[in-house]
Amino acid sequence: MVESARDHSAAESLPPGRWLHRWSIVIVGLVWPLIWVGGQVTTYDAGMAVPDWPGTYGYNLLLYPYQTWLLGPFDLFIEHGHRLLGALVGLVSIVAVGFAFFSEPRRWVRWLSVLVLLAVIGQGLLGGARVVLADRTLAMLHGCTAEIFFSLCVGLMVVTSRWWWERDGSEPESSGRRDFRPGAGLMTVSLAVCGLAYLQVVLGAQLRHVQPTAAPGGFTHLVMTHISTAFVILALAAWLAWRLSRAAGQNGERSAGCGDLTLSRPASLLLIFVLWQILLGSVTWVARYGIPWWAQVGPRSASYLVKSQAFAESLMITGHVATGALVLVTSVFLMLRLWRVRFAANQAIERAGSAAVVL
Amino acid sequence: MIPFRAFRLAGASARSVRLVGILAILGIVGCDAATDRFAANELHGRVVSFRESTGVAAAVEDSAAVVGELFGNPDVPLLPESFPDGLIDLENLQRAAGPVSSDREDVHFGIYRAHCVVCHGLEGGGAGPAAALQNPYPRDFRAGIFKFKSSPRGEKPLRADLTDLLVRGAPGTSMPSFARLPEEDIEAVVDYVIYLSIRGETERRLQRFAVAELGYGDERPDSTADRLLTDGEGHFQSAEIGSAVSQIITDVASAWIDARPVEVPAPPVYSAEAELDAAIERGRQRFHGPVANCASCHGKDGNADAVTLDYDDWTKEQTTRLGLTPSDADQIAPLRRAGALRPRAIQPRRLAWGVYRGTADPESLYRRLVVGIDGTPMPGLLVQEATGATGVTSTEVWELVAFLLSLDGRKDLLLTPSSRQEG
Numbered sequence: 001m002v003e004s005a006r007d008h009s010a011a012e013s014l015p016p017g018r019w020l021h022r023w024s025i026v027i028v029g030l031v032w033p034l035i036w037v038g039g040q041v042t043t044y045d046a047g048m049a050v051p052d053w054p055g056t057y058g059y060n061l062l063l064y065p066y067q068t069w070l071l072g073p074f075d076l077f078i079e080h081g082h083r084l085l086g087a088l089v090g091l092v093s094i095v096a097v098g099f100a101f102f103s104e105p106r107r108w109v110r111w112l113s114v115l116v117l118l119a120v121i122g123q124g125l126l127g128g129a130r131v132v133l134a135d136r137t138l139a140m141l142h143g144c145t146a147e148i149f150f151s152l153c154v155g156l157m158v159v160t161s162r163w164w165w166e167r168d169g170s171e172p173e174s175s176g177r178r179d180f181r182p183g184a185g186l187m188t189v190s191l192a193v194c195g196l197a198y199l200q201v202v203l204g205a206q207l208r209h210v211q212p213t214a215a216p217g218g219f220t221h222l223v224m225t226h227i228s229t230a231f232v233i234l235a236l237a238a239w240l241a242w243r244l245s246r247a248a249g250q251n252g253e254r255s256a257g258c259g260d261l262t263l264s265r266p267a268s269l270l271l272i273f274v275l276w277q278i279l280l281g282s283v284t285w286v287a288r289y290g291i292p293w294w295a296q297v298g299p300r301s302a303s304y305l306v307k308s309q310a311f312a313e314s315l316m317i318t319g320h321v322a323t324g325a326l327v328l329v330t331s332v333f334l335m336l337r338l339w340r341v342r343f344a345a346n347q348a349i350e351r352a353g354s355a356a357v358v359l
Numbered sequence: 360m361i362p363f364r365a366f367r368l369a370g371a372s373a374r375s376v377r378l379v380g381i382l383a384i385l386g387i388v389g390c391d392a393a394t395d396r397f398a399a400n401e402l403h404g405r406v407v408s409f410r411e412s413t414g415v416a417a418a419v420e421d422s423a424a425v426v427g428e429l430f431g432n433p434d435v436p437l438l439p440e441s442f443p444d445g446l447i448d449l450e451n452l453q454r455a456a457g458p459v460s461s462d463r464e465d466v467h468f469g470i471y472r473a474h475c476v477v478c479h480g481l482e483g484g485g486a487g488p489a490a491a492l493q494n495p496y497p498r499d500f501r502a503g504i505f506k507f508k509s510s511p512r513g514e515k516p517l518r519a520d521l522t523d524l525l526v527r528g529a530p531g532t533s534m535p536s537f538a539r540l541p542e543e544d545i546e547a548v549v550d551y552v553i554y555l556s557i558r559g560e561t562e563r564r565l566q567r568f569a570v571a572e573l574g575y576g577d578e579r580p581d582s583t584a585d586r587l588l589t590d591g592e593g594h595f596q597s598a599e600i601g602s603a604v605s606q607i608i609t610d611v612a613s614a615w616i617d618a619r620p621v622e623v624p625a626p627p628v629y630s631a632e633a634e635l636d637a638a639i640e641r642g643r644q645r646f647h648g649p650v651a652n653c654a655s656c657h658g659k660d661g662n663a664d665a666v667t668l669d670y671d672d673w674t675k676e677q678t679t680r681l682g683l684t685p686s687d688a689d690q691i692a693p694l695r696r697a698g699a700l701r702p703r704a705i706q707p708r709r710l711a712w713g714v715y716r717g718t719a720d721p722e723s724l725y726r727r728l729v730v731g732i733d734g735t736p737m738p739g740l741l742v743q744e745a746t747g748a749t750g751v752t753s754t755e756v757w758e759l760v761a762f763l764l765s766l767d768g769r770k771d772l773l774l775t776p777s778s779r780q781e782g
Contacts, residue, residue: 045459045473046461047459048458048459048460048461049460049461051460051462057463068463072463072465073461073463073464073465075461075465075467076461076463076465134458134460135390135391136391136458137390137391210477210488210489211391211392211488212392212394212433212472212476212477212480212481212487212488213392213393213394213398213481214392214488215488216486216487216488216489216490216491216492216700217491218488219488219489219491219492220491220492223492288533289489289492289493289533290531290532290533291531292492292494293494293531296531298712299712299713299714299767302530302531302709302712302714303530303531303712303714304530304531305528305529305530305535305536306528306532306533306534306535306536307528307535307536307538307539308474308535308536308537308539308540309537309539309540310539
């Protein structure tokens, strides 16, 4: 898998497929807003603001009159906007596949770019089926698979980066810290955070797309699981940040609490995102259902009024969805980098024939 | 050697398995819960069963079927033939019902499902998915009891009361303000809420009627003439039963049409602050006095420091009025299984905070004092010509209002504009 990569990285100062990397950054930069807009569609329950698909009110998606779109009803604005942005991501993904097959030497990465394209097509079809069948369950599924697609895009971005090429284990120093090899515990925790972050996405999607006939007991159970899992993720993310900040830096010395910045920074960012996400989750509950009775400790909290369709509140609610996506992809980003460092360390050990210290 | 035909069969079998697999996945993830019928009110059936000491399975089933024929379903609601004109706009009703969508003209459909169903439930039973996490619980419209209204205790709210509540919301609860919704959407929701309430109350009455008058139990009466039986188009096989059902619907609907507001006498306007302060002091004494005795629940000076243990009427109907202890999980288990939420004691308002869930203008406070709050232990005061041992005069009610307004710094509302400026 990495043989050809090694050859190239040794020979060139810039890694091959750098345009694929740049293009994958563009995709990531577009998919996050796409998740925002999709989240707003759900927050405003505007998924059926356009009754047909793939067209919009009989028009070709791209030819729908922009005046009617921009100046028409808000629900139509966000739903059609979501479709347009989705189409743009699709087009960018096609170009990415072109770059991959033109310049990317690793076959599996080329196929990863194809997978990203297939995923965005699948997302579009799922979104279309949600409209054509007027099915909220498919809307929920569409929300869940969106985050898998986002993770794939981030994965493509990570494996095409210069950092990834440099950590190929071909030379001892290329493994980062020579004596740092992420152990099974670290790998397990990073993988667990990815899994739990995705579980949160699924639970959140079920809460947002709850069926009108759902039993109160089931909903309550979902909420409790969502909250409990958030704190488990917080604990794991805090442990990851602490552990990676203690790992020694690039030159082998134990640095002043920063560790290998290429790992400790995403770990710290993950922790910040998780904390922010918990705060946004609380705000989301308050915006939807008001301040819980047990927290009404004074006239101000007791007089809090929930406002339906309030724009600021809707942004906070959707922000919870978008930050959830950031938690997931940051955990994927970190897991992939840890995996790469471990792989490179293993390679380096093999070549040097020396034992590494297992953290 | 495996014959070619066997390969073909194996291939066909594999395709069938794949097809079944895909259908199964679609069946699991691609199908919304059915919303083409309202669920039967099992909970009230259980209450009737407790009261009458009899099984009610057949009564619950047949009542739901009849109500389904007469009132339609959550996707396509209908109004029975005997339904009085002018109370509910059918077009509004059908726009508020069904799945959520909107069109290019920004006309919204399925408004109830978009904004209300998560708390109030598809049937308006107050047990929507998010209900168990709220305190107070969302309103069960099917009992036909509403808290914040301008009509006398025991009567239906005015249409304007529901509109006002939707626009204003209920501070401190999960009931939002829908002020940002277009007026016509709010009116459509009001129509739908009235519909759910009348439909639900009709079903409850039919259950009782079936058990008490027709001899329903777990089984149906032997004679088909005694059954809630229709031809599938809302026409009863027994004209007598048909007439009785029509009468039930008319009674329930007429109560909404006949609702009138409680008249409130003009408030005294105080021209001097000292005069108002004296009235507030008299109100305060009355608040703690034996006739109004507000402090017994709301605590000294409205600080909610009194020890109380009481329940709202929706909870009482399912517990204490059946001789069941709300805190006894075993006793109420059958009702929980039928859909009842865990009983919660009702807490009197901490009036000193000045936070009211209903409207809080002087006129509304006066009305609440003399009417009480439906569905809660908050009683109304008896207003009489002269002060007595059992009632108060309207002036004394206004003094109570003045005291309440003074708790949250709004006493100026009862001053003349000139005195207010002087102040």
